[in-house]
Amino acid sequence: MVAMAVAAAVASRAFNAVVVHLVWRPRAIARRLRVQGVAGPDYRFYSGNLPDIKRLHEEGAGLVLDVASHDFIPIV
CATH class of the missing domain: 1.20.5 (Single alpha-helices involved in coiled-coils or other helix-helix interfaces)
Structure with missing residues (x-):
């Protein structure tokens, strides 16, 4: 039971890291650049x-x- 809880916590953390790295961070960088007047695709x-x-x-x-x-x- 403890192993399952640890595995779930590790999987949740890994999923969160992937979402932040692939989705949130690029969009946040693009938004900051757009505010500064740097447009891009x-x-x-x-x-x-x-x-x-x-x-x-x-x-x-x-x-x-x-x-x-x-x-x-x-x-x-």
Whole structure:
């Protein structure tokens, strides 16, 4: 009986840690950044922002910059 209670407590703690790490913390960080004026793609559970980051990287990789220009913002 005691072992079951300990196992339930450990499982509850692990589940809480996973929820905080995968759901609450990314949303809290995004909310804080949005308040400061830093916009970005919305967070999606499990995949996060990876699809958006890959798409933006592919768009930036196709750009060719003029050697005389220091305008790197289109790639960033």
